[in-house]
Amino acid sequence: MGSxxxxxxxxxxxxxxxKETGFSHxxxxxxxxxxxxxxxxENGTLSREDFQRIPELAINPLGDRIINAFFPEGEDQVNFKxxxxxxxxxxxxxxxxxxxxxxxxxxxxxxxNKLLFxxxxxxxxxxxxxxxxxxxxxxxxxxxxNISDDQLGSIADRTIQEADTNGDTCISFQEFMxxxxxxxxxxxxxxxxxx
Amino acid sequence: xxxxxxxxxxxxxLWMSVVVFFIMLPAMFGLSLxxxxxxxxxxxxxxEWATLRIQRGQQEQPSAPIPLHTGIIERVxxxxxxxxxxLRCSRPEAAGAFCLSDGVYFxxxxxxxxxxxxxxxxxxxxxLASWNLLTRTNQNFYYISLRLTIIWGLGVFxxxxxxxxxxxxxxxxxISWLVIGTCVVGxxxxxxxxxxxxxxxxxxxxxxxxxxxxxxxxxxxxxNRPQKGGICVANHTTPIDVVILxxxxxxxxxxxxxGGLLGILQKSMVRSCPHVWFERSEMKDRNTVTRRLRHHVxxxxxxxxxxxxxxxxxNNTSVxxxxxxxxxxxxxxxxxxxxxxxxxxxxxxxxxxxxMVSYLLRTMTSWAIVVNVWYxxxxxIQDGEDAAQFANRVKSVIAHQGGLLDLAWDGGLKRYKVKDxxxxxxxxxxxxxxxxxxxxxxxKTCSETREDQ
Numbered sequence: 001m002g003s004x005x006x007x008x009x010x011x012x013x014x015x016x017x018x019k020e021t022g023f024s025h026x027x028x029x030x031x032x033x034x035x036x037x038x039x040x041x042e043n044g045t046l047s048r049e050d051f052q053r054i055p056e057l058a059i060n061p062l063g064d065r066i067i068n069a070f071f072p073e074g075e076d077q078v079n080f081k082x083x084x085x086x087x088x089x090x091x092x093x094x095x096x097x098x099x100x101x102x103x104x105x106x107x108x109x110x111x112x113n114k115l116l117f118x119x120x121x122x123x124x125x126x127x128x129x130x131x132x133x134x135x136x137x138x139x140x141x142x143x144x145x146n147i148s149d150d151q152l153g154s155i156a157d158r159t160i161q162e163a164d165t166n167g168d169t170c171i172s173f174q175e176f177m178x179x180x181x182x183x184x185x186x187x188x189x190x191x192x193x194x195x
Numbered sequence: 196x197x198x199x200x201x202x203x204x205x206x207x208x209l210w211m212s213v214v215v216f217f218i219m220l221p222a223m224f225g226l227s228l229x230x231x232x233x234x235x236x237x238x239x240x241x242x243e244w245a246t247l248r249i250q251r252g253q254q255e256q257p258s259a260p261i262p263l264h265t266g267i268i269e270r271v272x273x274x275x276x277x278x279x280x281x282l283r284c285s286r287p288e289a290a291g292a293f294c295l296s297d298g299v300y301f302x303x304x305x306x307x308x309x310x311x312x313x314x315x316x317x318x319x320x321x322x323l324a325s326w327n328l329l330t331r332t333n334q335n336f337y338y339i340s341l342r343l344t345i346i347w348g349l350g351v352f353x354x355x356x357x358x359x360x361x362x363x364x365x366x367x368x369x370i371s372w373l374v375i376g377t378c379v380v381g382x383x384x385x386x387x388x389x390x391x392x393x394x395x396x397x398x399x400x401x402x403x404x405x406x407x408x409x410x411x412x413x414x415x416x417x418x419n420r421p422q423k424g425g426i427c428v429a430n431h432t433t434p435i436d437v438v439i440l441x442x443x444x445x446x447x448x449x450x451x452x453x454g455g456l457l458g459i460l461q462k463s464m465v466r467s468c469p470h471v472w473f474e475r476s477e478m479k480d481r482n483t484v485t486r487r488l489r490h491h492v493x494x495x496x497x498x499x500x501x502x503x504x505x506x507x508x509x510n511n512t513s514v515x516x517x518x519x520x521x522x523x524x525x526x527x528x529x530x531x532x533x534x535x536x537x538x539x540x541x542x543x544x545x546x547x548x549x550x551m552v553s554y555l556l557r558t559m560t561s562w563a564i565v566v567n568v569w570y571x572x573x574x575x576i577q578d579g580e581d582a583a584q585f586a587n588r589v590k591s592v593i594a595h596q597g598g599l600l601d602l603a604w605d606g607g608l609k610r611y612k613v614k615d616x617x618x619x620x621x622x623x624x625x626x627x628x629x630x631x632x633x634x635x636x637x638x639k640t641c642s643e644t645r646e647d648q
Contacts, residue, residue, distance in 0.1 A: 056308035066305035144622030192269040
């Protein structure tokens, strides 16, 4: 009698994911159960339709952008490792990690990487800049049909005007970070597990 | 050859006498011999022992995941407006009513729902807090000790080789007697004697079927039992709900006509007392359905209708949206809350995973079905309330009594996609936030300038 959820997930894989993402053993097994329950086709990968089947995600105005973040450029399927890698951005930053010597590579859940995730929600073509058009498109997703083009345009203009410091009418990642510098990203952009 | 017939004949006679004396007669009078009660008590002791052993075992193996049924993650409960304000609060004088941090709110809500959402978990069996010695519920439990394994092995033997044949025989006896009995009663002319006999036949056979599942049913508040001419609504977990409720009273069933065995059962049942069976084509037409049900209810002498407004089976941890159709018929609604005790067996029918036969086999090889049924005081629609609001009111009463979560989500999401209108609601809510007080000041200046031009 073993744990049914993890008989399909080998110990070595769990260790790899643990090292890469920092999740604990039990969190990884729990998320694997979740992954398999979403994987209706039972082929070890999730497609966009699998995500769309979650009603709360399907009604989220930015649902498509969030789902897109799980899929690497040009791909239509995400495996468990990719799933965990994306979720790793939202692991809480533990106190002992803050005090330790900074590791060789920046952890996936650092403040910068969390903000980068949010930045990429707006940056539709992944060219590291949020143009006025991109901002308008994302705004349109969030407000639906309730605000006119004109009003939305002026909102976009104002936002870019505020954030843009180098005058290129686009928002770069540095400018984005400046806008959100006072937001408590560590607390607001983390998912807390109950165990 | 003769010996074989002789043996078979003796077994059959023995079986019949056991059934008649120990099961049918007590069932007719609503009595119980107490065998199931003793069985349940023994089971509870064994399961408690098993729980202690497992807990001890888990303490020795700290890496083993502790199964939870209270949720995986902590969810922030604020409204959209509160949450967005908190994200922005570092910039109280935000010049525009929109801020780039707003996207973060939707992002987090989306990610939380990817890790754990309130809806999809209702369509699969609930996880147990502690293993109940059935392999099928062995999700996250590790090997603990030899003694536990032996008990488990013994349990397998008892369930499959002793209980299962007995239960199958009993259930088939119950169903066949129901068919024969209702057929016979159907030949009688309409009279109060016929109704009484029909009720007796129905009750007895349903009780035999319940024995066939080792069902222990605790009824609470029997004074609120549904009366003639009323509508009984309950939360739906499994087709066995019908057997559970019919053990204590007679109901007029509502449903689609089927073919085959079930069809025969339906046809004979309707001969002895008026059930409401619809053809598949009629089911599509809501008006026909409502009209027939209204007609049935209006004749105050007919048995109360039994309806499951959720429209589909969910896993007994929550009550999902009640379809308002049942609440438009009129008449008094008698809500009933049904809660199964998960330790003894999983009653939930996951229709996408198991068909009816495998579901029944699983149920008959569980330990038992232990269920609490609460009859709630009758409710009627109030002035100024529409059917949907009335449905929600009844739903929250049932959820509260049964200790279930009250969800507004549609159980039909099991099969089809969520409606676009819900997304549009979210968008509208967000638009209201950014076209709020702050924004009026700013857009006015912008539009004024534009109008001046």
